[in-house]
Amino acid sequence: MARITAGIATSHVPAIGAAIDHGKTDEPYWKPVFEGYQWTRRWISEHKPDVVILVFNDHASAFSMEMIPTFALGCAEHYGIADEGFGPRPVAQVDGHAELACHIAQSLIFEEFDLTIVNRMNVDHGLTVPLSLMFGQPTAWPVKVIPLAVNVLQFPPPTGNRCFALGEAIARAVEAFPEDLNLQIWGTGGMSHQLGGPRVGLINSSFDLSFLDRMTSDPDALRQIRHIEYVREAGTEGIELVMWLVMRGALGKNVVERHRFYHVPASNTAVGHLVLETLPDIAET
Amino acid sequence: MSPRSQLVDVEELADIPGTLVFTTQLARKGFHLNQFCMSLMSADNREKFKANERTYLEAWQLTDAQMKAVLSRNYLAMMAEGGNIFFLAKIGATDGLPFQSVAASMSGLSQEAYRAMMIAGGRSPVGNRSIRGRC
Numbered sequence: 001m002a003r004i005t006a007g008i009a010t011s012h013v014p015a016i017g018a019a020i021d022h023g024k025t026d027e028p029y030w031k032p033v034f035e036g037y038q039w040t041r042r043w044i045s046e047h048k049p050d051v052v053i054l055v056f057n058d059h060a061s062a063f064s065m066e067m068i069p070t071f072a073l074g075c076a077e078h079y080g081i082a083d084e085g086f087g088p089r090p091v092a093q094v095d096g097h098a099e100l101a102c103h104i105a106q107s108l109i110f111e112e113f114d115l116t117i118v119n120r121m122n123v124d125h126g127l128t129v130p131l132s133l134m135f136g137q138p139t140a141w142p143v144k145v146i147p148l149a150v151n152v153l154q155f156p157p158p159t160g161n162r163c164f165a166l167g168e169a170i171a172r173a174v175e176a177f178p179e180d181l182n183l184q185i186w187g188t189g190g191m192s193h194q195l196g197g198p199r200v201g202l203i204n205s206s207f208d209l210s211f212l213d214r215m216t217s218d219p220d221a222l223r224q225i226r227h228i229e230y231v232r233e234a235g236t237e238g239i240e241l242v243m244w245l246v247m248r249g250a251l252g253k254n255v256v257e258r259h260r261f262y263h264v265p266a267s268n269t270a271v272g273h274l275v276l277e278t279l280p281d282i283a284e285t
Numbered sequence: 286m287s288p289r290s291q292l293v294d295v296e297e298l299a300d301i302p303g304t305l306v307f308t309t310q311l312a313r314k315g316f317h318l319n320q321f322c323m324s325l326m327s328a329d330n331r332e333k334f335k336a337n338e339r340t341y342l343e344a345w346q347l348t349d350a351q352m353k354a355v356l357s358r359n360y361l362a363m364m365a366e367g368g369n370i371f372f373l374a375k376i377g378a379t380d381g382l383p384f385q386s387v388a389a390s391m392s393g394l395s396q397e398a399y400r401a402m403m404i405a406g407g408r409s410p411v412g413n414r415s416i417r418g419r420c
Contacts, residue, residue: 085378199303203407
């Protein structure tokens with residue numbers, strides 16, 4: 001049967017993608033950022049998943065103001081690369097796992113998540129920057145990807161509590177899929193940042209570090225964080241952290257933190273990164 | 286936890302200094318402005334816009350205030366008129382500017398000073414959390 005064995009959290013700052021695409025990863029500004037992912041690149045080459053469920057947000061690429069789905073699951077065979085205003089990133093197209101994605105979509109809707117199904121979508125830096133960080137610049141990505149797009153542009157995004165519960169339901173759906181597949185789930189975006197208004201440039205390292213801690217020590221507390229607290233403490237775009245909670249919800253009660261990286265700044269953003277592995281549930285007595 | 290406890294009211298949002306949250310009301314105001322920005326995802330449209338900005342914008346049902354804000358690249362004004370920063374970023378990309386220069390233009394700092402502030406750890410939340418609470 002299919003199973004989720006690990007979760008990755010990572011920021012998806014577009015400038016990181018531009019640094020990779022333009023060969024700037026060794027520049028003093030960028031070098032510390034990429035060094036923070038070296039451990040993970042080795043780890044993932046040894047623990048390569050068959051499929052990644054990649055929780056990200058679209059940045060006015062696939063979805064305009066015409067339609068704004070709260071949760072949209074990609075069920076396509078392939079995804080093109082979006083032109084975000086300066087031409088598409090020079091990266092490989094993304095291959096989906098349509099059969100598993102359709103199974104997950106059906107399961108989630110029966111679990112009363114009112115999901116949007118997406119059969120054609122170009123993906124932007126929200127999805128491709130995490131792939132580049134983990135796998136570099138291959139001619140073809142070494143994994144299949146099931147994109148889960150979460151609305152965080154139009155306020156309000158789904159609550160952290162709802163995102164966590166969606167992750168739990170995703171895990172149940174995956175376990176019910178008969179094929180023997182090793183999956184990871186990645187939660188992307190964040191950490192603290194604000195991209196507009198006179199308060200632009202806000203960074204809150206103490207909020208971020210506490211959030212990183214509580215991903216393992218107290219995820220239930222993270223579920224309770226209200227939107228107003230995300231915006232006030234972590235900035236208007238810091239609210240993207242709700243996407244990490246989809247990932248955390250899917251990993252079950254017991255996880256172990258294998259790797260952590262935190263760095264300020266990448267452009268306007270605090271970069272946060274975690275590698276979490278699942279542990280078997282301890283039987284409750 | 287009751288879902289109602291998650292509700293955020295407009296006054297709470299307005300209490301955060303220097304911050305405009307992209308509510309559904311603001312989105313309604315900015316619909317055409319943001320759709321214009323979407324059109325800049327095609328290279329052909331970017332060229333048409335650059336060739337004659339005013340003529341291009343006239344096809345998009347913008348208000349006078351929105352038109353003026355775009356032509357003068359006043360990002361704070363564009364946001365006040367309902368522009369969402371991720372849509373507006375496409376204007377900066379069309380101008381060939383890194384996003385950080387767009388960000389800096391809203392900060393009241395020069396691009397160099399803004400970049401230095403970010404390298405030094407970013408804008409502190411201290412004093413930037415609440416207008417009423419002055420914290």
